[in-house]
Amino acid sequence: MNRYVMYNFVMVSLLNLMLFVPNILFQYRYHGAVSSLIAAAVIGPLFGIVFIRTITKYPGKGVPEILNENYPRWVTVPAFLFFALMWFSAASITVDAYAVLINRFFNPDANVLVILGVMCVICLYAATRSTLSMLFIMEIMLLLNVPLIVMLLVKAGGSDQMNWDAIRTASNYVQSMPKLAPLAAATFIFTGYLNLSIYNRVLPPNYKFKRGYLLPVFGIGVLATTYFIPIGLHGIDGVSSYLYVWSATSDSLAMEYGFIERVLFVFLILYLNLTLIYTASGWHQAMEMIKSCFPKYKPSIDEHPVPRSNYVIVSVFAVITVAALYLLNEKHLTEFTSYWLIIRMFSEYGLVIWIVVHTLLRRGAA
């Protein structure tokens, strides 16, 4: 079952491009992005491993059950609603951003809301399935997509247009201190472990977390790729002018002897899959959080048939997502995301510390 933990981690770390993480890092490229990357590479895996080791001590229980058993409702319900909001908004930002991307690159004449609507229907169907099915969907999608994504990243890194002097220049700005916004953006890469707060329900009782070193190794790899490859291809001074910096980066690569010369389209399709699965997973977790607010709710990992409440909650999510894109423009979306990333960092580490301290106190009392 170890691989299901890793899937969550890999999915979220690869998805950072859709949440404008590179854009925020490039904004601070002269003012602390590199040192933020280093700080994130320490903080991220540390919290990740501590959290996974702690939560797996509660077999079959998610964060809602752990907290509900020990704290009064008036503490837990607002916390769950808040976490639901965090997961839901991340997923919705991603799918909104992707709808805009489709509109820009695939079909500029189509109505962006219709595109988003279709994507939302797919995510609605996937997110309302049971927790177990959700993990299986995730496994299949990642197995299909990640090898190609990694191939593209390696191809980008080995491109002969890569200017290593620009990358060295970028890393020379290491001496400025880390800043909050780039740190929040960089730590997002490691945030996948937090999905266990729901998915821990599925892990078997005898589960033991193994190969924890993969977290820092993979995370730092993704972090370095995300930051340095666009700088190598677009230059340190010019990289921040691109809005969709990784789309531009994949468009800078050519596969002369591939079926499609423009790597951009391969890249967009791969990220479409990744976005859909991330959104479905995010909505599913937000839905489970909201359902945990009801006193009578009994979590089950493979319920059949799908309860009506699932459809109601996720439909509300979908409607809010479409409405958000209708009301906001691209600039609002980016600004909102940078605030979201900062709040996410604090709430994520708050939750980790809460669970860890709770566990330590309980062990001390016992």
Added chain:
Amino acid sequence: MRRFCTACVAFIMLSLLMQGCGFKDIDKRFFVVAAGIDRTSNADKPYRITLRLAIPSPKAEPGASKSQLESIDTATIAEGVRLLKGHVDKEIDFGHCKVIVLGESLVQSDYVEALTWMIRRRDIQSIATVAVGKPSAEDVMNANPPSERYPGNSLFLSFGTEGTDSPFTLQMFLFDLERRYTERGLDPFLPVIKRDHMTYMISKVAFLDKQKVKLTLSNEETQMYNQLSTQFKKSSIMATYKGKPIVALLTGIHRSYRIIEQNGQAVIRMKVRLRCILEQAPRGLYNSDWRQIEKAFSDQYSTKAETMLDKIRNTGVDPFGFGLRYRAMHRGSDATWNRWVKLYPNAKFEVRTSVKIDGTGLIK
């Protein structure tokens, strides 16, 4: 199962909403295979846009390519392209535009607006090739090489490694031009396409600063620049040995450089290692001492390289990226860049070449 069917029906209903949006059949589209932008002398309409539109043809054999040329004078590039839609019966699509030619008149005044337009438009590929058209982009567009298999392909096969591999043809991608336009310490270059009756002649490179063209190299210098900057192997070197010209084909090239500061002056020490096989030389060289020929090659190459580098430096452009290397080797701050701005105009180049002859070809 019933729920699944409901979901399917809902999905199909939503898909029906998509009907008629944007998708145009391929035979209702005109694909732009090359675009040219010139500067006119008319102040009201400063741009002349020339588009080469491919006419789809069932045959794909040499000489069977057909294309249509459309040209318009306009105040802004974007409006001009939109106005051109009124000249044709199909939707104009830039998705296959692989070559963009900027007229000499444009790069001699200001290329920035054209570059910004290209990079902002979503359907122009970042891997499109940008070049300078001489005497004008329109003129280059007019050439219709008889060997073309499909429209525009002889123009873009000239670049890159797919078709011909000429040492005089450098390639500049659109995203690279944008990078070099924004980067401090790395300046753009563009290959120069000259029209030669029915075909093209691409044998020179032009160096630009952040606004316009500053210098155009000769053929020989272009080849040397290609060797020194991209370490291009399929090229040759020339030297005079005992009053006779010798040409050698390169089989290996390695170039490295270091920037050293001596008494407030930047010295750029470049080391070039070349391996070659003689291609054109007098008979009987096999039995003479090769070290002397190698020395003649090395000394003459170094001198020529230093002259070329001095020439580039004197115009104030930096296509090699010495400035970027300086920034890469020093502390990241604006002060580093400001120091380099003062250092570069007086920079000294020391090129050390070692040529090694592998053989004399098939005869002695």
